[in-house]
Amino acid sequence: MNAVANRRAFLAGAGGLAIGFTLPSGGARAQASGAALAPNAFVRVGTDNSVTVVAKHVEMGQGPSTGVTTIIADEMDAAWDQMRFVFAPANDPLYKNLMFGTMGAGGSSAIKESWMQMRMAGAAARAMLVEAAARRWGVPASAMGVRNGVVSSGSHKATFGELAADAAALPVPANPTVKKPDQFVYIGKKFAKLDSRAKTDGSAMFTQDVRLPNMVHAAVRRPPAFGGTVKKVEAGAAKAIPGVIDVKPVPSGVAVYASDTWSAQRGAAALEVDWDLSKAETRSxxxxxxxxxxxxxxxxxxxxxxxxxxxxxxxxxxxxxxxxxxxxxAHAPMETLDYVIEKKGDGIAVHAGSQFQVGEMRAMCGVAGVPFEKSELIQHYAGGSFGRRATPAMFDASEAAACARAYGFAAPVKVVASRENDLTGGFxxxxxxxxxxxxxxxxxxxxxxxxxxxxxxxxxxxxxxxxxxxxxxxxxxxxxxxxxxxxxxxxxxxxxxxxxxxxxxxxxxxxxxxxxxxxxxxxxxxxxxxxxxxxxxxxxxxxxxxxxxxxxxxxxxxxxxxxxxxxxxxxxxxxxxxxxxxxxxxxxxxxxxxxxxxxxxxxxxxxxxxxxxxxxxxxxxxxxxxxxxxxxxxxxxxxxxxxxxxxxxxxxxxxxxxxxxxxxxxxxxxxxxxxxxxxxxxxxxxxxxxxxxxxxxxxxxxxxxxxxxxxxxx
Known part of the structure; x- marks a missing residue:
């Protein structure tokens, strides 16, 4: 690949412009390539004049998606009503947290760690759109003005969408000029969060909302004391509950599979389990x-x-x-920990509101015995966390994958922790x-x-x-x-x-x-x-x-x-x-x-x-x-x-x-x-x-x- 081609950024199949600063490692839905200024791809300008920001942090109510979109919109001088955001796939080279070295949110870091990264991404997109207009009209880039998603010079005017295809063919500027604080348009001003309407009208997708064909529901019965393990299970009473399909051992306890979550949880409660508590915490x-x-x-x-x-x-x-x-x-988020996992080709597809996207996917792929590179995370909103979704050992993700594997990947498996599991389950x-x-x-x-x-x-x-x-x-x-x-x-x-x-x-x-x-x-x-x-x-x-x-x-x-x-x-x-x-x-x-x-x-x-x-x-x-x-x-x-x-x-x-x-x-x-x-x-x-x-x-x-x-x- 020649130097010019290596610095171009394309939005795959959309005829628009995507800004990034590294070559993707494959499998990223936000495909982009470009110079190594920052290892991410965050801006998509579509021919429909939409500007879509790829948000790398989980959205669990704290507002980073609106935050990073605000930064990029300001640097681009976009119109607020043309701004959108989508959740990033699990891809460290593109979307890692610069403080962590891997994808993740935590430590109140979302805006802090991505501040300059987002500004550079937005400024680069603006510069390319301006340069595309300058070449089209044969006037200097310095003679251009940009406001509300429109580039203009004298009698010439063009929207971002109209310039996107031309801009996509240009090299990405390595050191775009960012604004001075007194030039900010949106930063520091009052704007509604971009997801407020979706969360109000119910269209925002949480993992709890996921329904797949032939999906089964799983609940896990865990030991009564931390560190306990299963010695023997009598599953007759659980299997007698209408809707219960099967019972399987998993490393964290015993999984019950059913046609719905309530039946699975009732089945888990009905299990008769003989626990080995010899290594458990028995102190009060x-x-x-x-x-x-x-x-x-x-x-x-x-x-x-x-x-x-x-x-x-x-x-x-x-x-x-x-x-x-x-x-x-306990953290007690309103949405308890939940995952939906299904087999897709040689890998798995996971629906989750993941806080450590790459870490959890690698853990789940390891448990499932499938390649990370052949697997996909479909990121959703998360109904709170307060730290609960950020387990260093990726416990809940691994438990969900173990449930899917124990079921033989015979159907998509949805694992939902009950409130009782959440509050008595530690962390x-x-x-x-x-x-x-x-x-x-x-x-x-x-x-x-x-x-x-x-x-x-x-x-x-x-x-x-x-x-x-x-x-x-x-x-x-x-x-x-x-x-x-x-x-x-x-x-x-x-x-x-x-x-x-x-x-x-x-x-x-x-x-x-x-x-x-x-x-x-x-x-x-x-x-x-x-x-x-x-x-x-x-x-x-x-x-x-x-x-x-x-x-x-x-x-x-x-x-x-x-x-x-x-x-x-x-x-x-x-x-x-x-x-x-x-x-x-x-x-x-x-x-x-x-x-x-x-x-x-x-x-x-x-x-x-x-x-x-x-x-x-x-x-x-x-x-x-x-x-x-x-x-x-x-x-x-x-x-x-x-x-x-x-x-x-x-x-x-x-x-x-x-x-x-x-x-x-x-x-x-x-x-x-x-x-x-x-x-x-x-x-x-x-x-x-x-x-x-x-x-x-x-x-x-x-x-x-x-x-x-x-x-x-x-």
Whole structure:
């Protein structure tokens, strides 16, 4: 292939233009070739004047598809009503997450990692359309204007669709010029999400919606305790249920196949299984907490040491010695994990809302015994995740493939986890215990901070271990407490213990920040109160980062913190935290509810996330994060009872925030010229400590254990 041909980009069979920056490895529905500027193909301009963006991140409600489409539309100067998006196939060379090295969403990375990649893709498409027009009309490209999907020069005008075929024959510019921020048309402006209508009228396809000819439905009965295995199965009662077709063993338990999901789930419940629990987790949550609590009485693996915390604490005038307890938490997305798998030629076709597209497909192909290159992922919307769909071991995908293989690929197999499977099946936020010793000197300044954390590692024993554990330290466990600690504390020490349990653990929305922010922000608040200092002014004096200070000042301003009268029986609590490169501050107005728990009336939230590509999406993510974090802080707890069995099995026992309990939320976005950073998760960490700090002011009780509903905060 000659140099010019190698730099061309074609939309296969459509007579239009596709922009990419690498040669596809085959099997990609978004076929493109071009120069090696960035390894992706994202823009399709059709002769029908449509501009289709190939979105590489799973769309599970957080809005990346609208986000990347906004960036490309802005750089192209397209008309918003001509923009579309489609989901990318499982193809790493084209669609890998630049932070991960493989396809995937997580870590609030979608817009952050693809910001310049999308801008370059859009700018390149615009430049080629302009050049095509220049050649057609015989005028310089510099004399062209582009607006709302129309290229013009003097009396000449042409739409993108009219220029697409000519542009497809041109070389892709290696270094297209991107806009300056003051030239943005869509970025930073209010536009409805592109998928809102489809999700409203029901046309958006989720895996739950997939119906294929002759499809059978499967449900899996798993062991009652984590680490258990099957010894013997009596399937007579299950097979007697109308609609049940067959019963097969699979590595994770026993699969029941039926004509519909409900019959499959009833059949799974009716199975009589003799389980081998000799290697299972049989400890209760109380027993595990006792062991974790003993562990944090010792230093553990050293994560970070600055100055001499022990000496400073020995000299402190006042001290706090606090142990914090955080339970296992389930993700509980509305759409439980589900897959549809069918044999197609020498490979398999999979319908899924996959978060790790290539990883899951490779895992499923391995289980199915078919080549990845001959297989296809049909990506759908996902009904939430909060981390649940991003298992490093690709457990759920592998289980689904095992069900299809056990059935002999005799028909398409749809595997749907019941709510009970979802809540009792593991992959929780790890149970975590922190012990912190902190002090104040005679002048009321922080004097020594000694912190030890104990939890099971999310990364250990998974394909992500080498990336996530360095020198024996799991960064997920202590993020937000280590070198990103936002306060100036001269004498600081941090240690960790990696605990062992068969209970599967996983990233949960904002990961380690869910507990490290709570520890840090409640203790800072308590120390400032002991020193007789204002919660906002005291924090501002200690903060390292001006962007954190800016978020804190703004939230104090909009909430009137310390400057307005508060209704009797109410108190304000404040917290500020940086996570995923974004700075979020929150103030919560709280009273004592009729149930004896905090009643949160209003939350003020400020966020500095760099350039806010879609402000409405940013606000929605802050609001959603506040609701998600608040519900779990008040009620969320997965408990292992005697014998290691999970006690919570549905929303009647795993309580979520109800619509009537959602506080009024006011969000202010800090104007910024910094590149975009995460918004999917950073709204979660500050809410629990903000409420806890208000609660301490109301009741005099410092909160050491979540959820509030546990009832033993001292």
């Amino acid at each position: 949550s109380a027993q595990m907490l006792a062991e974790y609590s003993a562990a944090v009485r010792t230093p553990g693996t050293q994560v970070e040491t600055t100055g001499n915390a022990a000496t400073a604490l020995a000299r402190a005038a006042k001290k706090i010695d606090a142990t914090f307890y955080f339970p296992f938490l 929780y936020r790890p149970m975590t215990v922190h012990r912190v010793q902190v002090g104040l000197d005679a002048n009321g300044e922080v004097s020594g901070w000694d912190q030890v954390c104990a939890a099971k590692s999310i990364m250990k024993g998974t394909p992500f271990e080498a990336m996530g554990i360095k020198d024996g330290v799991d960064g997920n466990m202590i993020e937000g407490a280590n070198d990103t600690n936002q306060y100036r504390i001269a004498d600081f020490r941090l240690g960790q213990h990696l605990m062992e349990t068969p209970v599967p653990v996983l990233w949960w929305r904002s990961v380690g920040h869910t507990h490290t922010a709570f520890v840090k922000e409640t203790l800072i608040d308590e120390l400032l109160a002991m020193a007789g200092k204002d919660p906002v002014a005291g924090r501002l004096a200690l903060l390292k980062h001006e962007r954190a200070a800016g978020a804190l000042r703004k939230v104090a301003e909009i909430s009137g913190f310390g400057k307005r009268a508060i209704a009797k029986g109410r108190a304000l609590g404040v917290a500020v935290h940086e996570s995923f490169d974004s700075y979020v501050a929150q103030v919560a107005e709280v009273s004592v509810g009729a149930d004896g728990l905090p009643k949160v009336h209003k939350v003020w939230c400020t966020v500095d996330c760099g350039i806010a590509v879609n402000p409405d999406v940013v606000r929605a993510q802050m609001e959603g994060g506040i609701g998600y974090g608040l519900g779990h802080a008040l009620y969320g707890e997965i408990t292992l009872g005697e014998g290691g069995q999970v006690l919570e099995s549905n929303f009647d026992t795993y309580r979520s925030l109800r619509i009537g309990e959602m506080p009024d939320v006011e969000v202010a976005i800090i104007p910024s010229a910094e590149k975009p950073s995460g918004v999917g998760e950073p709204g979660v960490p500050p809410i629990a400590p903000a409420v806890a700090n208000a609660w301490r002011r109301l009741t005099g009780k410092a909160v050491r254990r979540l959820p509030f509903a546990h009832g033993d905060n001292a």
